[in-house]
Amino acid sequence: MEIKGSTNIVGLIGHPVEHSFSPPMHNAAFKALEMDYVYTAFDVNPNDLKNAIAGAQALNIKGFNVTIPHKIEVMEYLNEIDEVASLIGAVNTIDFKDLKGFNTDGIGAIKAIGEVINVKNKNVVIAGAGGASRAISFYLAKYGADKLTILNRNVDKAQKLADDVLASVLIDDVSSDYIRNMDLDDADILINTTPVGMHPNVDDAPIASAEEMHDDLVVFDAVYNPNETGLLKEAIKAGAKPVYGIKMLLYQGAESFEIWTGKKAPIDIMEDALRTTLGF
Numbered sequence: 001m002e003i004k005g006s007t008n009i010v011g012l013i014g015h016p017v018e019h020s021f022s023p024p025m026h027n028a029a030f031k032a033l034e035m036d037y038v039y040t041a042f043d044v045n046p047n048d049l050k051n052a053i054a055g056a057q058a059l060n061i062k063g064f065n066v067t068i069p070h071k072i073e074v075m076e077y078l079n080e081i082d083e084v085a086s087l088i089g090a091v092n093t094i095d096f097k098d099l100k101g102f103n104t105d106g107i108g109a110i111k112a113i114g115e116v117i118n119v120k121n122k123n124v125v126i127a128g129a130g131g132a133s134r135a136i137s138f139y140l141a142k143y144g145a146d147k148l149t150i151l152n153r154n155v156d157k158a159q160k161l162a163d164d165v166l167a168s169v170l171i172d173d174v175s176s177d178y179i180r181n182m183d184l185d186d187a188d189i190l191i192n193t194t195p196v197g198m199h200p201n202v203d204d205a206p207i208a209s210a211e212e213m214h215d216d217l218v219v220f221d222a223v224y225n226p227n228e229t230g231l232l233k234e235a236i237k238a239g240a241k242p243v244y245g246i247k248m249l250l251y252q253g254a255e256s257f258e259i260w261t262g263k264k265a266p267i268d269i270m271e272d273a274l275r276t277t278l279g280f
Helices: 022-032 046-058 072-076 083-088 106-112 132-143 155-167 231-238 245-261 267-278
Strands: 008-014 037-045 064-067 093-095 100-101 123-127 147-152 174-178 189-192 218-221 241-243
Touching: 008 022, 008 245, 022 037, 022 245, 022 267, 037 231, 046 072, 064 245, 083 132, 093 245, 100 245, 106 132, 106 245, 123 132, 132 147, 132 155, 147 155, 155 174, 218 231, 218 245, 231 241, 245 267
Parallel strands: 008 037, 008 064, 123 147, 123 189, 147 174, 189 218, 218 241
Antiparallel strands: 064 093, 093 100
16 A cells, blocks of 8 residues: 555544554555555544544544544534434544544444344344443334344343433334343344453353244344354354354444445455454
8 A cells, every 4th residue: 555645544543442453444445446545543542532633633634433432522522423323422433524423333233234134123132231232222223123122231221221212212112121031032133232252251151042042033243253252153053143243343344434435335355354354
């Protein structure tokens, strides 16, 4: 990749950022499409966030991805927030054309699941009530899921999320329960947003066993390292349809790419780069 005086800069801000998989994914896309762009990562101390956004504008940076711990506070320094990102209350993508914030995590999950099943009119069980669950829950509502059950060890947190999603009036059947009360008999889709099974804790007991699943179930695990988590192994054992966490990572990145460039993301190129970087 040749970096010139005309090269457009996009990147990632977070703290820390050195282990990000985004630069190889995006730079492979720019290279494949022969675009004069480069993607890099910037470690931004929380105390410097306001200055980082102002500095990026001054330097004519085209776009940012935003990761922990800046996804919420960065909203203070933007001119406009996408409707669903506003409902979620967090931003992971900034387009500096209008200084507008988006959240592509949820749409990344919808598109990943969409490779196997359309979420419209489906009964979805989602484990976890943190940031990823929040982003995915609002997008499930936006894309027409019929029923959503949010499960968590802290059921009050799950109920708070359920109340917020209901208040969006995008969906009218959202409930919460303890994660130990999981019932998948009538579920079409199970989504795990908890860190259970994430490297290095790959031997943790998964949130559901094959015996609790049925063969019409679609099981999506947002954990992408390892590629095949304990939960997905159980899904395969049950004859259910697995959806891998790398796909959410891929599609959220592709969505950001399209926001910044206005061009269709080369999904296959980006996926190959991600798999190479992750080692699978």
